[in-house]
Amino acid sequence: MKTIKMTARYVIGFKDGGHHIYEQGELVYRGDTVLFVGHGYQGQVDETQDMGNALLGPGFIDLDAVADLDSTVLAFDHQPGWQKGRLPASDWQRRETYSDAELDFNKRYAFSQLLLNGITTIAPITSILYREWAETADEFRRAADIAESLGVRAYLGPAYMSGYGVVNPDGSLDMRFDEQRGLQGLEQAVRYVEELQGRHGDTIRGMLAPDRIEGCTPELLRQTASAMRALDCPVRLHSCQGQFELDMVHELHNGMSSVELMAENGLLDHRLLLPHLQYLGGKHSTPEKVERELALLGQAGANAVICPIVAGRHSKYFHGVRQFRQAGINLSLGTDTFPPDMIQNMHIGAILSRVESNDITAASAADYYNMATLGGARALGREDIGRLCPGSRADIMVFDFDRIHTGQVFDPITTMVINGNGRDIKGVIVNGDKVVWDGQLVKAGLDVQELHHQAQRQFERFMTSYPERCHRHPPLAEIFPPSFPLSRP
Secondary structure, three states, rough: EEEEEEEEEEEEEEEEEEEEEEEEEEEEEEEEEEEEEEEOHHHHOOEEEEEEOOEEEEEEEEEEEEEEOOOOHHHOOOOHHHHHOOOOOOOOOOOOOOOOOHHHHHHHHHHHHHHHOOOEEEEEEOOOOOOOOOOOHHHHHHHHHHHHHHEEEEEEEOEEOOEEEEEOOOEEEEEEHHHHHHHHHHHHHHHHHHHHHOOOOEEEEOOEOOOEEHHHOHHHHHHHHHHHHHHHOEEEOEEEOOHHHHHHHHHHHOOHHHHHHHOOOOOOOOOOEEEEEEOOOOOOOOOHHHHHHHHHHHHHHHEEEEEEHHHHHHHOOOHHHHHHHHOOOEEHHHHHHOOOHHHHHHHHHHHHHHHOOOOOOOOOOOHHHHHHHHHHHOOOOOOEEEOOOOEEOEEEEEEEEEOOOHHHOOOOOHHHHHHHHHHHHHEEOOOOEEEEOEEEEEEOOOOOHHHHHHHHHHHHHHHHHHHHHOOOOOOHHHHHOOOOOOOOO
16 A cells, blocks of 8 residues: 655644644545644655645535435426425326436436535435335445445435325325335345445445435334444434425324424434424424424434535525534534535535524534534544544545636635635545546546436436326426527427
8 A cells, every 4th residue: 555645735634623724734644544634744655746726625524415316406496396296296106217227327427426526425315206115225235336436435225214295186285104115114224234234345334214204104213213223323314394394294293393203203313314404393383492402402412414505495494503503413514406516515504504593603614614524424423534634534635726716715714615616626535545536537437428418318308207296297398497488499
């Protein structure tokens, strides 16, 4: 194994319990492990790479990383969602919309996009709105091979559910349940996590992924909590994210909120990852209920996974960095949409935090950078990723300040967050392996332009499935009309 020294205008190390900026810094690693971060390394090195006017930092950690062709972008200007296919029509006969080969391509494309954006650790998510039921272990066995071939560090597990929402012909919303199928999905997911142990070395680990809380029966939640503790693995559960969920949980569970439902069934835990958390307090929320639920989450050590761009697109955001911190809740980030740009998410997250609280001091670039690195690592129970220090994994991203649109550097973190984006990522190293360099997938050797073209062709075919699934089955042009009148030759 070579000992490699990288130098750059800025190196973000970890010192005294937090990130530390080393100007004209050095980073030394051998194999998959960092040996040194700082100035004046005295040891022998086999190779030196000067990255110039750049920032070397830990790779970003994305705990809600889209792993297919993102359908949420279709909802940006087409609302309400229940009329536009975000819930299937009750008379739709569920089927697989994609072939196995297409599902595999979606993951290969999505994982590649995440890496190109400097994201080195992912917990993927796909939509199961268009699936015959949920995800399968076979699909995720292939996903593990895809992740390994690309070099991304991944936490994988097939999503499972007891039920799903539907739109009735009269426009009312309802749920359809098959609890036994949900329990079978959990059993399959547990076997998958057990199978993963050691099979792909350190980079691929397992997690449990119940799909959405309104689609989980109490028994499925209880058994998931038991499996989480037995396997000692993360569990990710989307919760407190929308009005449909609030209404369904309230109706199905005797007026409870989503957080109360999790607490009652033993799921609140330090291994629990909770994307969104935008609607605390249940259907009839009060400030007192919100405070109580924040305290419950904090006391359990549960982790918030904030997804700024997708939240902002849907005109909602969580209750604030300060409130969550004061309650002892760890904050991490997810991208949850396309583009999977963690830098844009940090910028928009800081803006939304300030607007939501009407306080310009509510959140800083550094706050969100910590969420994208240290917060994600803490959520996964790890101290060897999300930071660069002796003994940490060599998960490194290189941000290029030589591109003219990054503007004038006054502080490397703030400048990157407010002036940069994922396209400014110059290089990505995961576990000591160079996986992205100068915009190319150098480990996998994939043609990024061909991936782009195939994704477009596949997405266009996918869109044609909307009329069969959508309420009242209107034509595609009615579901997704163009922004302006459109003429074709």
